[in-house]
Structures are given as C-alpha cells and as structure tokens.
Amino acid sequence: MSPGESTAEARAVRGRAMHNVILTAAIAGLGGLLFGYDTGVIASALLFIEPDFGLSSFGSGLVVAAVPIGAVVGAAFAGRLSDRYGRRILIIGSAIVFIVGALGSAFSEGEALLVISRVVVGIAIGLASATAPVYISEVSPPAVRGRLVTFFQLAVTVGIVVAYGVGLAFEPSEGWRWMLGLGAVPAIFLLVGMMRMPQSPRWLVMAGRGYEAKAVLMHIREDDPSLIDAELDEIADSIVEEPGGWRDLLHPVIRAALAVGVGLAILQQVSGINTVIYFAPTIVGYTGVDSASAAILASVAVGVVNVGMTLVAIRLLDRAGRRPLLLWGSALMAVALSILAFVFILGAGSTTGSIVAVGSLMLYVGAFAVSLGPIFWLLNSEIYPLRVRSKAAAVGTMTNWFFNFLVSLTFLLLIDALGRSGAFFFYAAICVVTFFFCLRLVPETKGKHLEDIQAIFERRAGGAGPPGGGHPDGVTPEPDFSR
Numbered sequence: 001m002s003p004g005e006s007t008a009e010a011r012a013v014r015g016r017a018m019h020n021v022i023l024t025a026a027i028a029g030l031g032g033l034l035f036g037y038d039t040g041v042i043a044s045a046l047l048f049i050e051p052d053f054g055l056s057s058f059g060s061g062l063v064v065a066a067v068p069i070g071a072v073v074g075a076a077f078a079g080r081l082s083d084r085y086g087r088r089i090l091i092i093g094s095a096i097v098f099i100v101g102a103l104g105s106a107f108s109e110g111e112a113l114l115v116i117s118r119v120v121v122g123i124a125i126g127l128a129s130a131t132a133p134v135y136i137s138e139v140s141p142p143a144v145r146g147r148l149v150t151f152f153q154l155a156v157t158v159g160i161v162v163a164y165g166v167g168l169a170f171e172p173s174e175g176w177r178w179m180l181g182l183g184a185v186p187a188i189f190l191l192v193g194m195m196r197m198p199q200s201p202r203w204l205v206m207a208g209r210g211y212e213a214k215a216v217l218m219h220i221r222e223d224d225p226s227l228i229d230a231e232l233d234e235i236a237d238s239i240v241e242e243p244g245g246w247r248d249l250l251h252p253v254i255r256a257a258l259a260v261g262v263g264l265a266i267l268q269q270v271s272g273i274n275t276v277i278y279f280a281p282t283i284v285g286y287t288g289v290d291s292a293s294a295a296i297l298a299s300v301a302v303g304v305v306n307v308g309m310t311l312v313a314i315r316l317l318d319r320a321g322r323r324p325l326l327l328w329g330s331a332l333m334a335v336a337l338s339i340l341a342f343v344f345i346l347g348a349g350s351t352t353g354s355i356v357a358v359g360s361l362m363l364y365v366g367a368f369a370v371s372l373g374p375i376f377w378l379l380n381s382e383i384y385p386l387r388v389r390s391k392a393a394a395v396g397t398m399t400n401w402f403f404n405f406l407v408s409l410t411f412l413l414l415i416d417a418l419g420r421s422g423a424f425f426f427y428a429a430i431c432v433v434t435f436f437f438c439l440r441l442v443p444e445t446k447g448k449h450l451e452d453i454q455a456i457f458e459r460r461a462g463g464a465g466p467p468g469g470g471h472p473d474g475v476t477p478e479p480d481f482s483r
Contacts, residue, residue: 034187038125066115070124071397079392087200088194090131102182135200142448161306252462257383261393264375269404269407270403310369310373337424343360
C-alpha cells in the first residue's frame, strides 16, 4: 500500500470513528429534548390550563414546579442506578417514564392528577439530565468533548422552540392536552435510538468489563491500537475501587469539585433563566402585548435565539474555553435583565417598550445560551473523578432542579413582592454574583482528559490524593482488555 493510500485510509477510519461518536452523542442528547420540550410547552399550555382548572397564582406555580420536584427525585436515584445498570440503560428507562408522564398529563381531569403526572415527567427528566451529559462526556474524545456534551443543551433549546411552535399551532383551539401529550414523541425517538447505542467505555471498565470497553473504543476512536490501549490504561489507572459511595463525596478533592458544580447549578437557576422560559408569554404580556398568540410568537423568537446561540456555543467551547464564555455571558445577562427592569419602570405598555423588552429577553437568553446554559452541564459531567462521577453529577443535577423548583414556584410571588422591575433587578444582581464566582473558582478544562482534570482539584485540596472506598460487592473488578 502506498503512503498516499495509507493516509487516505487513516482519514477514512478517523472519519468513521468521529461519525460514530457524534451519532452516539446526538442520540443521547435527545434526553435534553425531553427537558426542553416540557420546559417550553408549559409556558403556552398554562395560558389555557389556568382558566380550565381555575388555578390561583400558587396553583399555577405548582403545576410548573411539579416537574422540578420530580426531577430532584429522579436525579437523587440517578447516581446509584447509573453505577449499577450503566448510563445507557438508565437513559432508556428515563424515556419510558417520560412517555407515561406525558400521556398522564394529557388525560388529566383535574389539578391533582395533572400535578402528579408532571411529577412523573420530572422524574424522567431528572434521570436523563443527570445521566445523558455524563454518558456523552465518557464517550467523547477530549478535543471535542465540549462540543459533544453541548448537544444536550442544544437539544434542550430545540425542544423549547418545538414546544413554542406546538403551542402556537394549538393556541386557536386552546388544545393544551395535545401540547402536553405530544411530549411523548421525542421520548419515543430517544427510546428507540438508545437501543442501538453502546455502553459508556468508562462504565464498562469500572464494572470490570474491559474487553467490551475496548470494543466500544475501537468503534468510536481512531483505529490505532496503541492509542486505544493508552486510553484504557488511563481509565484503569483512575480506578481505585469502583464505584465510590456517597461518603466519598466528603473527600477534600470531591468537595473542591462540588463547590464548582453545585455553585454553578444554583447560579444557573437563580439568575432567572427559567422564569423567562416558563413564563415567557406572561412576561411579554406584562409589556402590553394582550394577545395570547402574539405573546407566544414573541416567545418563539426568543427560543430561536436560544437555539442559534447554542450552536455558536458548540463552535466556541473547545476554542475559546469555558471560563471566558462564562464571564462574558454572565456580564451580558446582567446588562439585559437591567434593561428589562428599566422597561417596566419607564415604558411598559408602549410599542417601543414591548420591542425593547423582547430585545432584552433575546440578549439575555442568547448570553445564557453561550455560557451558563451549556457550561454547567458540561462541567458537571467532566470535573469529577470517575469513581464518584455519576453520584457527584447527580448532586449537581439535584441542586439544579431544586433551585429550578424554588425559582419557578416563587417567580410570580416575587413579582407581587418586589414589582416587575424589582424582580428583574434582583436577577441581574445574581448575574453579577455569577461573574465573580466564575472569575474566582471555575477552572479551565478545555482540551484536558477527564482523568487530568482531577489533578486541578487535588491541588486545590492541598495535594490530597483521590478518594478511596469499597466496591458495592466488596470486590474491586480487575479490567480485562483482552479475551
């Protein structure tokens, strides 16, 4: 074989491997579509559920907050289930649970059944949001891990826009049951797609199934045995005894990483993003737009910006890095929310005020989409050591959903207490806090192997080594890479 033919064949192998890993990440990323669709669709459906069921402000908040409640529960169990059964199986299970919850929501005959069904939906979203980013990070090469994990956030934004579109389509008939029930469709795609995807190679090594891990890596990496063997050795070296227990999260190294993951989980929510997503038509209505269809249409425009800027984030994350995007994004979010607050002081009810308000919402969502939106999920999937990764990521996800619940439940109450301008000035102040948190604590992980990132937090913990611990069966599995 000539050198030219050899080079062409090597390029073809790399192309096939990259195609396989992108396909795997894209299918797993559909877990974000469940998250996004439900987040977006309740904003439209709530306009019609409220009069049908005669909901109070608290009742409306509870219908919205039921999903975060369920998501906290789902994320709480995700770590242990993910370690026991594998990331892939858990994502499949989340799709099945979501289908049940979506159909239950559509056929609800009263507020209580609707809330219960949405809690079930939340459990599915909690399982998927805790597991899918970890799964994607574990199958991705370091050079493109940021882009591929961001597929999850991209799917979230696409789901929101699709949901707004569905809301606009069913607005004339006030068909909120169709809006909620159609959420089963993306869950079916996720279920079918994940049936054909491989297990995480890192989880397979952790489970003592090294030969299967090697087969998966040969499918999603360059066809170079030395590189594959080196990656397997690196994964095996990171394992002391797998998986770790909840007590291991108290180790100084893990605490240092959790300070970043949990901090970003809280700040992502209390900076106000889901008040904008869940209540976008309501917020647009506050500016003087009195048509439900016009309010939903303005929300669609905000959602399109969210998708577009997430695509920008996919291109930038592995080039510009995580920290610069977080700093610029949080600063712009603070500016956008301040402008929106001033609109409510100076120009709410006028055409100009409505245009400026929608523009500020677009700026805010766009800045979020290239910073806190994808980067929390990315860092939460990559900053923890393998042996506690699923449990630590679950803690970050639980925290995120708990504060999602608090923010969504209290938004209308905050409006009542502080007024519209005061509420958005409050969220702007949180964005300023986010800027300084990222400046002080968030490390740059661009281009680093997952195993290398652990060293950053070992240094922060004063040189403490990785945590030890016992395997749930009392035996440390020995990886076997040949058979």
